[in-house]
Amino acid sequence: MTTIQDDPALTERPRRSFYERHEAVILGGSAVLIAIAIWQWAWSAGKISPLFFTGPSAVVARFIEEWTMGRLKEDLAYSGTNFVIGVGAAIATGVITGVVIGWYKRLAMIFEPFLTALYSTPRVALIPLILIWFGIGIWSKVFIVFINAFFPVLINTIGGVRSTDRDLLRAARAYCASDWQIFTTIVLPGAVPFILTGVRQAVALGLIGVVVGEMFGGSQGIGYMVNYGGQTFQTDTVFMGVVLIAFAGIVLTWLAERLERHFSRWRPER
Amino acid sequence: MIHIDRLTKRYYVERDGRQVVALSDVSLTVANGEFMAIVGPSGCGKTTLLNIVAGLIPYDLGAMSIDGRRIEGPGVDRAVVFQHSSLLPWRTIAGNVRYGMEMQKRFDAATMRERTDHFIKLVGLSGFEKHYPSELSGGMQQRVNLARALAADPAVLLMDEPFAALDAQTREFMQAELLKIWSQARKTVIFITHQINEAVYLADRVAVMSARPGRVKGIFEIPFERPRQLGLKRDPRFLQLEDSIWQLVEETPERIGMAKTAS
Numbered sequence: 001m002t003t004i005q006d007d008p009a010l011t012e013r014p015r016r017s018f019y020e021r022h023e024a025v026i027l028g029g030s031a032v033l034i035a036i037a038i039w040q041w042a043w044s045a046g047k048i049s050p051l052f053f054t055g056p057s058a059v060v061a062r063f064i065e066e067w068t069m070g071r072l073k074e075d076l077a078y079s080g081t082n083f084v085i086g087v088g089a090a091i092a093t094g095v096i097t098g099v100v101i102g103w104y105k106r107l108a109m110i111f112e113p114f115l116t117a118l119y120s121t122p123r124v125a126l127i128p129l130i131l132i133w134f135g136i137g138i139w140s141k142v143f144i145v146f147i148n149a150f151f152p153v154l155i156n157t158i159g160g161v162r163s164t165d166r167d168l169l170r171a172a173r174a175y176c177a178s179d180w181q182i183f184t185t186i187v188l189p190g191a192v193p194f195i196l197t198g199v200r201q202a203v204a205l206g207l208i209g210v211v212v213g214e215m216f217g218g219s220q221g222i223g224y225m226v227n228y229g230g231q232t233f234q235t236d237t238v239f240m241g242v243v244l245i246a247f248a249g250i251v252l253t254w255l256a257e258r259l260e261r262h263f264s265r266w267r268p269e270r
Numbered sequence: 271m272i273h274i275d276r277l278t279k280r281y282y283v284e285r286d287g288r289q290v291v292a293l294s295d296v297s298l299t300v301a302n303g304e305f306m307a308i309v310g311p312s313g314c315g316k317t318t319l320l321n322i323v324a325g326l327i328p329y330d331l332g333a334m335s336i337d338g339r340r341i342e343g344p345g346v347d348r349a350v351v352f353q354h355s356s357l358l359p360w361r362t363i364a365g366n367v368r369y370g371m372e373m374q375k376r377f378d379a380a381t382m383r384e385r386t387d388h389f390i391k392l393v394g395l396s397g398f399e400k401h402y403p404s405e406l407s408g409g410m411q412q413r414v415n416l417a418r419a420l421a422a423d424p425a426v427l428l429m430d431e432p433f434a435a436l437d438a439q440t441r442e443f444m445q446a447e448l449l450k451i452w453s454q455a456r457k458t459v460i461f462i463t464h465q466i467n468e469a470v471y472l473a474d475r476v477a478v479m480s481a482r483p484g485r486v487k488g489i490f491e492i493p494f495e496r497p498r499q500l501g502l503k504r505d506p507r508f509l510q511l512e513d514s515i516w517q518l519v520e521e522t523p524e525r526i527g528m529a530k531t532a533s
Contacts, residue, residue, distance in 0.1 A: 165356075168356055171350070172373065174324050174344050175344070175349070175369065175374060176345065176346060176373055185373075266359050266360040266361075266402040267359070
């Protein structure tokens with residue numbers, strides 16, 4: 001006998017079509033492709049002045065040319081190095097100082113005025129000073145990336161440590177946990193989602209730091225390439241640089257979000 | 271044996287500096303293996319008393335000892351089951367049950383694994399080892415909380431209104447379950463509740479506290495045989511006992527928050 005529960009029409013999960021499962025990607029992807037197609041059509045039809053603007057095919061052609069014959073690879077490697085060292089150092093120091101300041105109230109009172117002052121200063125305003133300190137070589141670029149990426153990590157880590165759950169602290173103490181055990185089992189894991197939010201912001205701001213830093217002094221990197229391209233009216237070089245930076249931004253943010261999600265598995269589903 | 275002798279606790283209200291006497295001359299003795307319930311209206315200091323016995327907050331006057339050893343802070347001889355399950359959300363159920371043992375470092379890794387499995391089974395959560403607390407219901411979370419406390423192998427189990435946040439049905443079920451588990455683990459228990467009927471059903475003795483200042487007003491022996499069934503709550507002798515405890519509680523002028531027969 002078939003009961004209502006056995007009726008396949010009721011028990012079988014309604015199967016969603018390929019389109020339904022990938023609706024966001026399909027709609028978004030088609031919109032981008034159509035926009036590029038219109039742009040390309042306008043470019044080929046000669047409706048765009050090559051002096052002020054450029055077309056997709058020209059950007060791709062310039063990319064291939066620079067990749068095979070130019071110094072694009074060196075520029076990418078240079079910018080990548082700046083980014084990795086700067087952001088890496090910012091995450092390491094940001095987490096450590098954030099934990100210390102978040103945990104010790106008196107240290108927070110002492111350092112807060114300085115941090116607030118530095119945090120509210122537009123970092124770009126410090127670039128001339130940084131060039132005086134570090135010269136126009138790689139270390140001034142790394143430092144610009146660092147100072148851009150440091151604050152989001154620091155501020156979020158402090159917030160994460162401060163938001164430690166009082167009930168969990170009490171439970172840990174009831175089980176005779178030492179200060180170090182409380183730190184490693186309660187404070188740090190609780191702060192991880194905050195720290196990762198900081199990392200995601202650091203990645204975005206670090207990328208800005210790379211480009212801006214290379215625009216001031218020096219003669220290498222993607223930022224320099226874009227700046228130089230602009231000064232010499234090579235609009236396709238500028239566009240290529242912008243597209244590459246945007247692409248790096250998308251990939252890095254996606255990676256950071258993946259990392260964030262991986263470490264938030266325990267959180268209730270939102 | 272837990273010996274609490276003329277314990278006094280004062281604190282100051284931050285806003286106006288007013289002094290409040292939370293506990294005044296509280297004396298209580300709990301024998302080894304005894305199940306002692308403490309009832310009283312909200313604000314009578316019963317949770318404060320439990321936190322003091324747990325070693326989590328200091329007290330001003332009096333003395334307190336377990337088996338002759340003075341209590342001066344948290345110890346491995348006690349474990350607390352809090353009202354809010356206070357499980358580590360980033361640890362799985364198995365990780366949470368292991369937590370107390372891990373902090374206290376009294377067992378080697380193999381024993382910890384064994385005890386984790388044992389107590390998860392005892393509270394009826396086999397199969398949920400790899401789940402996170404957020405995936406469990408409130409009743410299940412309190413079972414984990416209980417398993418974590420029992421796994422640490424304390425001599426004394428301190429329970430602070432552990433079922434207060436549960437719905438009436440789950441609470442009844444958890445009470446019966448607690449008695450079953452307790453009959454196997456045989457720990458000394460101090461159980462705080464504001465529900466008289468819960469106290470009578472679970473305990474060997476029920477202490478009644480009054481509010482402001484918090485003090486012990488009277489202690490009732492609960493004569494019912496064990497194992498006790500939930501049906502006991504409908505027994506006339508049970509209701510009579512519940513009623514006489516209620517009358518003692520009612521003498522307290524501030525009886526707000528006291529539930530007579532809720533659940």
